[in-house]
Amino acid sequence: xxxxxxxxxxxxxxxxxxxxxxxSVCSVGLCTLEDxxxxxTYYSLIKPERNVGWFSRRNIxxxxxxQQDVANAPSFEKVYADMMDIFDNAIxxxxxARFDMGCLKAACINTGxxxxxxxxxxxxxxxxxxxxxxxxxxxxxxxxxxxxxxxxHNAMSDSLGCLMIVVQAMNLTGIYDVREMLKACKxxxxxx
Numbered sequence: 155x156x157x158x159x160x161x162x163x164x165x166x167x168x169x170x171x172x173x174x175x176x177x178s179v180c181s182v183g184l185c186t187l188e189d190x191x192x193x194x195t196y197y198s199l200i201k202p203e204r205n206v207g208w209f210s211r212r213n214i215x216x217x218x219x220x221q222q223d224v225a226n227a228p229s230f231e232k233v234y235a236d237m238m239d240i241f242d243n244a245i246x247x248x249x250x251a252r253f254d255m256g257c258l259k260a261a262c263i264n265t266g267x268x269x270x271x272x273x274x275x276x277x278x279x280x281x282x283x284x285x286x287x288x289x290x291x292x293x294x295x296x297x298x299x300x301x302x303x304x305x306x307h308n309a310m311s312d313s314l315g316c317l318m319i320v321v322q323a324m325n326l327t328g329i330y331d332v333r334e335m336l337k338a339c340k341x342x343x344x345x346x
Contacts, residue, residue: 162331162332163186163188163243164187164188164245164247164320164332165184165186165195165240165241165244165245166185166186166246166247166277166313166314167183167237167246167247167248167313167316168182168183168249168254168309168313168316169182169253169254169309170182170217170219170307170309171202172209172210172219172221172224173210173213174210174213175206175260176256176257176259176261177203177206177261177264177265178202178203178206178207178208179230179257179258180199180200180201180202180209180217180219180223180227181198181199181200181217181219181309182196182197182198182200183197183308183309183310183311183312184196184197184237185310185314185316185317186240186317187317187320187321192317192321194313194314195240196236196237196240197309197310198227198228198233199227199228200224200228200229200230200233201224201225201226201229202224202230203229203261203264203265207221209221217308217309229265230264231265234261234262234265234267245273245275245332246273246274247274247277247280247317247320248276248277248316249276249277249278249281249296249312249316249319250278250293251277251278251344252276255272255274255344255346258270258346259346269346270346271345272345273343273344274343274344274345274346275341275343275344276342276344277293277296277316277320279341280319280320280336280341281319283323283340283341284319284322284323284326293306293316294306296319297319300318300319300322302318320332320335323335323339327339
């Protein structure tokens with residue numbers, strides 16, 4: 155899919171976790187909007203570190219990922235290196251960004267990786283500005299409203315759904331520079 159006029163790289167991210175610990179990341183999905191083109195950029199299962207590696211029944215019910223699924227998955231260290239390459243010169247977004255940025259930070263601390271300096275924004279906040287008539291702004295509700303197919307709690311699908319909110323906001327405002335669109339929509343840019 156492509157849109158016109160956007161020359162700032164936007165990367166959406168979604169993590170799933172093995173349990174209630176933010177460092178227990180067990181999958182990640184990244185999608186990129188660059189030069190007006192959306193790409194499903196990166197997906198990986200992640201083998202959580204031993205100290206946070208147990209899988210709670212509740213989390214398995216949410217995303218369907220089990221201990222067996224990640225037995226041969228790469229470690230966060232490997233996935234971190236891949237993510238940092240993709241994040242280069244990008245503004246990051248996530249739906250409920252506090253959760254995903256918290257997972258990234260916690261996983262970095264837990265594994266001794268450098269916490270990256272990132273600028274990011276939250277598509278929950280953006281969707282509240284762009285779709286004020288919606289009663290709920292959860293990712294599944296917003297995607298349903300936009301008629302975007304979503305396999306909710308699959309990290310790649312959630313990441314793509316998140317980025318589609320950005321695209322829809324650009325199309326509705328007619329502003330294809332993401333920073334200008336965020337200003338117009340009174341959506342804050344945060345730093346990690």
